[in-house]
Amino acid sequence: MAANDKATKTETAKEEQASPILIQMGIFAAILFVSSLISPLFPATFPVPTPVIGLVILYILLATHIVKLRNVEKFGDFMISLIAFLFVPSGIQLAASLDILKAQGVQLVVVILIATIVLLVVVAYTTAGFIWLRKNVFHRDVNVEE
Amino acid sequence: MITLTGTAHMAVWGKWLGDALGTNAAGASAGNALFGIFLSLVVYLFGQWLFKIGKGFFLFQPLFVGMVLGIFILFLFAKAFGTDTATFYKSAYLPGGNIIFWFLNPATIAFAIPLYRRNDVVKKFWLEIVLSLIVGLIISLFVIYYVSKLIGLDNVGIASMMPQAATTAIAMPIATAIGGNSAVTAMACILNAVIIYALGDWLVKFFRVNSDPIGAGLGLGTAGHTVGSAKALQLGSIQGSMASIAVVVISIVVDIVVPPFASMMGLI
Numbered sequence: 001m002a003a004n005d006k007a008t009k010t011e012t013a014k015e016e017q018a019s020p021i022l023i024q025m026g027i028f029a030a031i032l033f034v035s036s037l038i039s040p041l042f043p044a045t046f047p048v049p050t051p052v053i054g055l056v057i058l059y060i061l062l063a064t065h066i067v068k069l070r071n072v073e074k075f076g077d078f079m080i081s082l083i084a085f086l087f088v089p090s091g092i093q094l095a096a097s098l099d100i101l102k103a104q105g106v107q108l109v110v111v112i113l114i115a116t117i118v119l120l121v122v123v124a125y126t127t128a129g130f131i132w133l134r135k136n137v138f139h140r141d142v143n144v145e146e
Numbered sequence: 147m148i149t150l151t152g153t154a155h156m157a158v159w160g161k162w163l164g165d166a167l168g169t170n171a172a173g174a175s176a177g178n179a180l181f182g183i184f185l186s187l188v189v190y191l192f193g194q195w196l197f198k199i200g201k202g203f204f205l206f207q208p209l210f211v212g213m214v215l216g217i218f219i220l221f222l223f224a225k226a227f228g229t230d231t232a233t234f235y236k237s238a239y240l241p242g243g244n245i246i247f248w249f250l251n252p253a254t255i256a257f258a259i260p261l262y263r264r265n266d267v268v269k270k271f272w273l274e275i276v277l278s279l280i281v282g283l284i285i286s287l288f289v290i291y292y293v294s295k296l297i298g299l300d301n302v303g304i305a306s307m308m309p310q311a312a313t314t315a316i317a318m319p320i321a322t323a324i325g326g327n328s329a330v331t332a333m334a335c336i337l338n339a340v341i342i343y344a345l346g347d348w349l350v351k352f353f354r355v356n357s358d359p360i361g362a363g364l365g366l367g368t369a370g371h372t373v374g375s376a377k378a379l380q381l382g383s384i385q386g387s388m389a390s391i392a393v394v395v396i397s398i399v400v401d402i403v404v405p406p407f408a409s410m411m412g413l414i
Contacts, residue, residue: 028252035255045323046401049315051254055394058258063265076256079249083376084209084343086250088186089243090314090336091213095220095235097329107297111307112334115290116341116369119311121353122289123282123392124365128358130274130281144267144359144384 017070024075027067031057182242189215207344209373250372254313257375257390264387271360275388278364279395280403283311287407305413306330310338311368312400313393320400324408335371342370346377356381363388368396 019027035053042048061067094101101108135142192215193208200206216239217231224234261268268275287308294304305326309317314335321331342349346366349355356362359382366374366381367389375393379386408414 028255031255032251044319047316047319049313051251052313052394052397054251054255055258058255059261062258062262069259073259076259079253079256080376083253083372085190086246086253087209087339087373088190088212088216089247091209091340092216092220092239092243094213094333094336095217096232097333098231100330100333104299104303107299108303108330109337111294111297111299112337113341114293115307115310116338117349118289119286120349120355120365120369122286123278123368124355124358124361126282126285127274127278127361127364130278131358131360134274146382
């Protein structure tokens, strides 16, 4: 029972530590705004879109401890939990290119299906290969905590 | 007589609905965003419900159901209004769809959080991560190129297939630059995500991808973009972190590798 109380207490303490949701949204908005200013600086032949820059900026801010996990965690995890729903408009966007599908549709879908599997499997096994090299050829530590 | 009143009713209802959806000439400028938001939510929630009562049958994944059902409903509406699906999509669905679509910006940024949570793995394996993504992408490009040729795509189609590992906003301009059709590339990026979302668990098991957690994460992030990262997070924190880093690094690698690859293969 006592342990249970303690757990609840640390839980509430953690809750209190988290920044208010509006502040978390503000941090995201600020990062997005700065990223949208940086994105056009890249040449057209080397496009780097706003959200990719934003991801890098937030990672750097977290790694340098300028932004703490508790400042962004709650809103960020919420957004990640929504990701499948947020892709619904992208999926429905195909309604605008049904004519492309009519022309070469089946072939395209087959190639995309194969490409998806190829990317998954090839990248995964290439990585396993490099990890194997690191362990058996360069004799460096490959252990990670679960 | 009855048919006449019926038609009159239809006309009144049709005008009201058309105004509300912004498909009538009068309402075209004031496209109503609520229809797009409502339709997206309804089809997705229906997909969730179907997934639950279908006991997790892979074709009932909410994103896939939502996409197919959404397009079908737009197709029916377009028929009812006597326009084509693309026009109806643009005037009635897009204003609301764009509002939801915008939230992919903060959602993508948010993947810095699972990435940072396993910063220990990133710091330790950064060289292996970058090398694996570069080499993995080059091998995949060869396979995709010859598969496309074998299946009989023309050069435009092949060029459109090359940049699909990158996030849509990078893949589209690259496709145009190497002589592809950016709409087809966008379709590929979307279908990558849908396929990984629907078949990811099965593919991971079938190809034993998860035997190496770092590889599983990088693979899912490369093949399924941010949706792949969400899938990877379900496998574990290492996989989620690796998928998040893959989404960023593979996009930059595509930026650098795909144009010279296309010219080497004689696509441009």
